[in-house]
Amino acid sequence: MFKxxxxxxxLSPLRSSDRRKLADQIIKDYDIPVPSSSEPAPAEEAATAAAASSSSPPSSQPATLSSLRNSLLPDSTSSARFTTTSGPNQTLLIGTIxxxxxxxxxERILWFQVGKAPRMIPTVYTLWQNPxxxxxxHTPDFVVEQKLAHGSDLMVPGLVKAxxxxxxxxAKKGAVVAVAGLRRDTVPMWVGTxxxxxxxxxxxLRGQKGVAVKGLHWAGDEVxxxxxxxSGGREAPEALEGWPGLAEDMTSAIKDMKLEDEEDQEEGDADDGGGMALTNNNASKDPQKQTRGSDLAEVVDVPEPTTKEVDDAFVQAFLFALHKAKVDNSGPHYGFDFPIQPSYLISSMIQPHLRHQNPHYNIKKTSWKNAKKFIKHLDKLRLLKSKDRSGGETVILDIDFDDAQVVNFRPxxxxxxxPKEATAAGEPDSAASSSFSSDxxxxxxxxxxxxxxxxxxxxxxxxxxxxxxYSGAQIAAAVKTYIEQHPDLVGGQGASSIKLDPFLANNVLGSNPTPDDQRALATGRIMRGALQRRIVDDSNLCQPYHLIVRGDSNNTSEKxxxxxxxxxxxxxxxxxxxxxxxxxxxxxxxxFIDPQLVAPELQKxxxxxxxxxxxxxxxPGLLEVVVQGDQRKIIIGDVLARRGVDPRWVDVVDKTKGKK
Structure with a gap:
């Protein structure tokens, strides 16, 4: 549904009373047993961590109920309306997250409602927290990866049980269910009805046809x-306690199973829901068919470096940037424009030259935690000179390119x-891609x-x-035409000034006359340029309007x-x-700029x-973006310029300076 x-x-925060009512409604809809203080239930055990971080429950409520509510809907829960389209007919869906x-x-999307249905649908993040x-x-892993992860429904022959x-x-008709693969049989990866x-x-189930479960949400969709x-989802855990798994003999049983594509789909299968049939095929000797789905690519986790390793990587990246600047440029500053802002240091000098490009290597993982302390460290190494500006920002004033660490650096x-993977036409970018890449x-x-x-x-x-x-040019042309049609207005003191006739004196200058108008009326003449400006600048004569056009500026008929x-x-x-x-x-x-998409780009x-x-x-609906530091140069010269905004359309007010 959320392809x-x-x-x-x-987003707006939920009131405590509304959150409790929603949690109680979830408990009722999903028939969740409320644990007692003497006999803790599995849901209570899963909510222990949430209960520990939440405030003490009121004395009128048992602690177990409070912890269950917090596990389903944490204290910090917010809600918002959403719209999307789904299915081959692009059906409009409206709901609440x-x-x-x-x-x-x-923060993650934990629940959602669709249409006028009051039932709350859990996401995989809620299921991972509430066994x-x-x-x-359950279904084979290749069904999860090749069908369900692309928005298909789960067909009856694709179901597997111990x-x-x-x-x-x-699991009755209309009930919300979760689906897991066979390798991680206790980890829900897909949600449907x-x-x-x-x-x-x-x-x-061999020979049976039809949809068993209609898909709503899965690990990998936009929610x-x-x-x-x-953007970017959290990787699923390898195993979860409290969820029913399969018997151990299922691993050997799936080796005798074969994937058969259902050629005859029932009408009404949404989202290209192709069925998967698992049938015994002892006669098949094709090893690829026998092992399909069981041999899954292992995900190699990048080991997390120590803080010292990240610190060393940042210093080496700084030396690399200086070395590259000396090779590619000449002059005393080798292409650098001083003073250098902390944001430029991190984004243009450090990040592109890090030896390892993975999330473990960022400024938050260093011992300095921020760019200011990192600059102070480089200053202590005598690689540069820094200065604290008013407002607490630290900038780089000069760099010692002849330092031994720079001269002896070996890249x-x-x-x-x-490389970016090509996506099919109409398909959204992958969840792991940055949000501003598709802005x-x-x-x-x-x-x-x-x-x-x-x-x-x-x-x-x-x-x-x-x-x-009318545009300003059209009004100016109309004034010129009027003068040409009345040749008696020209003459006497040169072509640059004209006489005032009753129309110009009464209808133009007589409308809210200014001191300049009174002088012109006294002399009986006015300059051509002054007349045109007088007409356009007077809101009583010309009421101003504006039109902001994106793309083809000539296509304004419908705007x-x-x-x-x-x-x-x-x-x-x-x-x-x-x-x-x-x-x-x-x-x-x-x-035409979405603040929600600008913020991640500014953060980077x-x-x-x-x-x-x-x-x-x-x-309501107007948003503001707040970014740390004085970032006017990056915002105007880079972020807004890439979006077609002229610097003349930006009003800058510096409130950090004292009043003069």
């Missing part, structure tokens, strides 16, 4: 990969960048048109209609101009909590934290 990224509105964080984990919350069904066991009695009474199926400021081989505003061309609606005082003598929109002068993107450099400096960006929406480019929230004092 395409949903459009998520603003619930975002929360379990202890020691980051046996829903029935757990020999001699029975189907879960809760039963299309048939699975609990009534027999032991032999799994969603994060507040970036190492940098890892090759991974539609990157590379856009923006044109701002200033338009005017003229007053009835100028109609029809100067312009034909008061309802049409409606908005009243008032063109908007600007506002950059405010402010102090927060003492000497901490932040840059706040607002009013991005009129320029500026090597600092970035957050998105509701604009203070703004109407």
């Amino acid at each position: 395409k990224r949903p459009e998520i509105k603003n 619930y975002v929360g964080a379990h202890p020691g984990q980051d 046996d919350l829903v029935p757990l069904l 020999r001699g066991s029975a189907w879960d009695a809760r 039963c299309d048939v009474d699975v609990c009534r199926l027999g032991n032999d 799994w990969g969603w994060r507040p400021l970036s 190492y081989t940098l890892p090759k960048p991974k 539609p505003s990157v590379g856009q061309k923006i044109t701002i048109q200033n338009l005017y609606r003229v007053s009835s005082k100028l109609v029809p003598t100067l312009l034909p209609s008061k309802t049409d929109f 409606k101009p908005k009243s008032g002068p063109p908007p600007q993107i506002h950059l405010s450099i402010e102090k927060r909590t003492g000497t901490k400096v932040v840059t706040k960006i607002t009013n991005l929406e009129p320029f 480019k500026c090597a600092g934290s970035a957050s998105v929230g509701q604009l203070t004092g703004g109407r």
